[in-house]
Amino acid sequence: MALIVQKFGGSSVANAERVMNVANIVTDTYRAGNDVVVVVSAQGDTTDDLIEKANEINPRASRRERDMLLSAGEQMSIALLAMAIEKLGCPVISLLGWQAGFNTNSAYSAARIKSINTDRLNAELDKHRIVVVAGFQGKNKYDDITTLGRGGSDTSAVAIAAALHADRCQIFTDVEGVYTADPRKVENAKKLKEITYDEMLELATLGAQVLNNRSVEMAKKYNVEVEVLSSLKRVPGTIVKEVTTVEKMLVRGVTKDNDIARISIIGLPDTPGIAFKLFSVLAAKKFNVDIILQSVGRDGTKDITFTVAKDNAEETVATVLENFDIPKENIVCDTNVSKVSVVGAGMETHPGTASTMFEALYAAGINIQMIATSEIKISVLIDLDDADRAVAAVHKAFFPD
Amino acid sequence: MALIVQKFGGSSVANAERVMNVANIVTDTYRAGNDVVVVVSAQGDTTDDLIEKANEINPRASRRERDMLLSAGEQMSIALLAMAIEKLGCPVISLLGWQAGFNTNSAYSAARIKSINTDRLNAELDKHRIVVVAGFQGKNKYDDITTLGRGGSDTSAVAIAAALHADRCQIFTDVEGVYTADPRKVENAKKLKEITYDEMLELATLGAQVLNNRSVEMAKKYNVEVEVLSSLKRVPGTIVKEVTTVEKMLVRGVTKDNDIARISIIGLPDTPGIAFKLFSVLAAKKFNVDIILQSVGRDGTKDITFTVAKDNAEETVATVLENFDIPKENIVCDTNVSKVSVVGAGMETHPGTASTMFEALYAAGINIQMIATSEIKISVLIDLDDADRAVAAVHKAFFPD
Numbered sequence: 001m002a003l004i005v006q007k008f009g010g011s012s013v014a015n016a017e018r019v020m021n022v023a024n025i026v027t028d029t030y031r032a033g034n035d036v037v038v039v040v041s042a043q044g045d046t047t048d049d050l051i052e053k054a055n056e057i058n059p060r061a062s063r064r065e066r067d068m069l070l071s072a073g074e075q076m077s078i079a080l081l082a083m084a085i086e087k088l089g090c091p092v093i094s095l096l097g098w099q100a101g102f103n104t105n106s107a108y109s110a111a112r113i114k115s116i117n118t119d120r121l122n123a124e125l126d127k128h129r130i131v132v133v134a135g136f137q138g139k140n141k142y143d144d145i146t147t148l149g150r151g152g153s154d155t156s157a158v159a160i161a162a163a164l165h166a167d168r169c170q171i172f173t174d175v176e177g178v179y180t181a182d183p184r185k186v187e188n189a190k191k192l193k194e195i196t197y198d199e200m201l202e203l204a205t206l207g208a209q210v211l212n213n214r215s216v217e218m219a220k221k222y223n224v225e226v227e228v229l230s231s232l233k234r235v236p237g238t239i240v241k242e243v244t245t246v247e248k249m250l251v252r253g254v255t256k257d258n259d260i261a262r263i264s265i266i267g268l269p270d271t272p273g274i275a276f277k278l279f280s281v282l283a284a285k286k287f288n289v290d291i292i293l294q295s296v297g298r299d300g301t302k303d304i305t306f307t308v309a310k311d312n313a314e315e316t317v318a319t320v321l322e323n324f325d326i327p328k329e330n331i332v333c334d335t336n337v338s339k340v341s342v343v344g345a346g347m348e349t350h351p352g353t354a355s356t357m358f359e360a361l362y363a364a365g366i367n368i369q370m371i372a373t374s375e376i377k378i379s380v381l382i383d384l385d386d387a388d389r390a391v392a393a394v395h396k397a398f399f400p401d
Numbered sequence: 402m403a404l405i406v407q408k409f410g411g412s413s414v415a416n417a418e419r420v421m422n423v424a425n426i427v428t429d430t431y432r433a434g435n436d437v438v439v440v441v442s443a444q445g446d447t448t449d450d451l452i453e454k455a456n457e458i459n460p461r462a463s464r465r466e467r468d469m470l471l472s473a474g475e476q477m478s479i480a481l482l483a484m485a486i487e488k489l490g491c492p493v494i495s496l497l498g499w500q501a502g503f504n505t506n507s508a509y510s511a512a513r514i515k516s517i518n519t520d521r522l523n524a525e526l527d528k529h530r531i532v533v534v535a536g537f538q539g540k541n542k543y544d545d546i547t548t549l550g551r552g553g554s555d556t557s558a559v560a561i562a563a564a565l566h567a568d569r570c571q572i573f574t575d576v577e578g579v580y581t582a583d584p585r586k587v588e589n590a591k592k593l594k595e596i597t598y599d600e601m602l603e604l605a606t607l608g609a610q611v612l613n614n615r616s617v618e619m620a621k622k623y624n625v626e627v628e629v630l631s632s633l634k635r636v637p638g639t640i641v642k643e644v645t646t647v648e649k650m651l652v653r654g655v656t657k658d659n660d661i662a663r664i665s666i667i668g669l670p671d672t673p674g675i676a677f678k679l680f681s682v683l684a685a686k687k688f689n690v691d692i693i694l695q696s697v698g699r700d701g702t703k704d705i706t707f708t709v710a711k712d713n714a715e716e717t718v719a720t721v722l723e724n725f726d727i728p729k730e731n732i733v734c735d736t737n738v739s740k741v742s743v744v745g746a747g748m749e750t751h752p753g754t755a756s757t758m759f760e761a762l763y764a765a766g767i768n769i770q771m772i773a774t775s776e777i778k779i780s781v782l783i784d785l786d787d788a789d790r791a792v793a794a795v796h797k798a799f800f801p802d
Contacts, residue, residue, distance in 0.1 A: 019458055061488075099545075
């Protein structure tokens with residue numbers, strides 16, 4: 001007998017039929033002798049529909065009231081799932097975020113979980129009930145409803161698994177697991193049996209939309225074994241854990257991120273600390289700066305090029321203009337770029353990885369604009385139009401089958 | 402400066418435009434220097450839509466999970482109304498039933514309010530905020546969400562007005578107040594300026610769909626002055642209070658109730674206590690028995706005829722058969738009936754009221770099947786097809802203009 005936390009996203013509970021499908025998975029797990037806590041998101045497009053309703057009335061509504069509105073989404077889905085489980089004859093109870101003990105800070109719409117009071121959860125499990133918990137939500141110290149922001153249900157699930165010392169946290173999605181590349185775009189993309197937290201983090205950051213980043217960080221911190229698997233096909237998924245043993249793969253996956261922009265600043269004064277000042281200013285704005293290239297220019301100036309998220313590009317340009325005395329035309333912002341990366345923990349001990357990647361891109365006639373490497377990944381910046389071809393070519397080089 | 406509780410039903414907040422209309426009424430009241438607490442129902446058909454969703458998955462779902470589902474309806478409407486009030490520039494906060502301090506018993510779907518902890522409400526009013534409260538809902542001692550049943554938002558509003566000692570509780574509806582008869586059906590129906598709690602109770606019980614009965618009982622118990630008025634036209638409504646002074650009308654209104662059934666039991670043994678036993682059994686089922694007629698039959702038997710709500714008719718017949726040893730064909734259930742009543746506190750001192758009513762019906766050629774009277778009303782049971790004509794004829798006799 002084990003304690004298993006299962007999380008289902010909005011598409012997994014989008015309609016009555018899907019809700020019954022989830023109820024079947026949950027009750028099968030329960031009837032196999034396990035304690036089960038289920039975390040659910042709002043149904044299908046509910047959250048988007050609610051946001052639209054709010055915008056119709058007041059696009060500048062306070063975040064506090066937006067959280068009040070949006071948290072109704074999971075309230076409906078947990079009740080409906082509990083009803084479906086009742087129909088299948090298993091004891092069940094649904095709990096809202098605050099009822100399940102989720103205490104958060106007061107950063108409405110992007111709240112952080114401060115603690116989980118597990119009294120109620122444990123009391124319900126002691127009664128041998130399946131517990132269905134509303135993901136994405138909690139309450140702050142003022143007894144007001146907060147939400148964790150998009151993808152927050154993954155975090156809710158991992159947090160419950162950590163707090164209850166669950167044996168496993170299963171994240172059900174519409175894919176069968178974590179792949180070496182996007183299986184809809186790359187032939188021969190292979191499903192991984194296992195992957196480390198760090199590798200998963202790099203993949204999540206780099207645009208593989210499988211698991212929310214914060215949830216992986218939390219899983220790593222509390223050593224929660226996570227399984228990513230399909231809610232539609234009953235096959236084993238990918239296990240995310242500290243050390244993987246089964247597959248000794250050099251590279252875990254190839255991924256791309258199209259939501260970035262390249263910013264070039266030309267003719268900065270070549271004085272000590274100028275780069276430090278630049279990136280401090282951007283860090284204060286919480287802008288995530290990646291791939292940095294610095295070159296000495298003519299006449300005691302230097303050029304700095306880096307990437308930021310596309311959403312932050314405009315404000316980055318404005319921030320640079322505010323803080324540095326340079327003409328506007330010396331800043332160039334290019335959103336027609338893509339970052340393609342290979343990720344794998346074995347990489348650092350194998351210097352050949354980079355050259356394999358570069359060779360594959362060269363053979364495909366794709367020009368590399370910038371390069372960045374870390375212990376477990378190599379990223380290149382290329383033209384947006386080449387992105388899909390680049391992923392396919394690099395994937396083929398590492399997974400030739 | 403006064404403290405005013407305003408309640409808006411589902412149709413008053415059915416869409417963005419209506420929500421903005423309500424926000425205008427509320428902020429006007431606030432800007433006139435009043436403290437304002439607003440109680441809202443779920444938008445338009447939300448509750449019905451949610452019930453349909455639940456039935457699709459499990460028509461026999463537990464009431465606990467149904468309450469969890471349905472209470473999401475008001476959660477959405479309070480957030481949207483708060484956003485609309487924010488847009489109009491007034492300080493506002495929305496509160497769920499449990500946040501507003503509603504403690505109920507555990508009778509899911511028909512919970513009773515046990516107490517209201519007003520700490521949070523008072524704290525928000527002290528901050529000069531408009532407080533928007535979710536009607537229809539509360540929590541029980543297990544921290545689970547409960548609902549008060551249909552029409553519960555009226556009760557929520559009156560309960561808050563009582564707990565906060567509000568100066569007035571305004572119930573906004575789609576009619577302009579309480580009328581001497583249904584204004585959509587009876588020409589010359591007059592809007593009343595004032596009406597007593599008891600008169601309102603009779604009218605509510607008799608089918609005038611203006612105010613929920615429990616809310617009037619509570620208003621009477623705690624002496625809350627209630628005003629029924631329109632959310633669309635800004636004109637004074639009808640005040641419901643203990644003693645009315647302005648209008649010395651004999652009869653307040655004429656009303657009909659088509660949702661009843663006449664049950665006749667023929668050939669019960671004519672032994673002492675048989676009627677008592679019959680009505681005890683039905684009272685234990687919480688069936689509301691009205692207009693009773695008892696007649697001695699032949700051969701030491703008697704016949705009893707009475708009315709119950711149409712919804713309870715079938716179960717009433719079954720209950721009688723279970724408890725009395727009589728053949729099935731001796732029970733006759735007729736749902737093709739209507740109860741037409743005149744209501745007015747002045748009636749008891751004016752014996753002419755009944756004869757005026759009966760004369761009007763006679764002149765219209767309408768047959769009276771049964772009669773019941775109390776201090777403040779006279780009801781007759783007639784054929785369903787005659788109901789509208791009967792109301793018009795009786796109304797004309799009392800309000801000739």
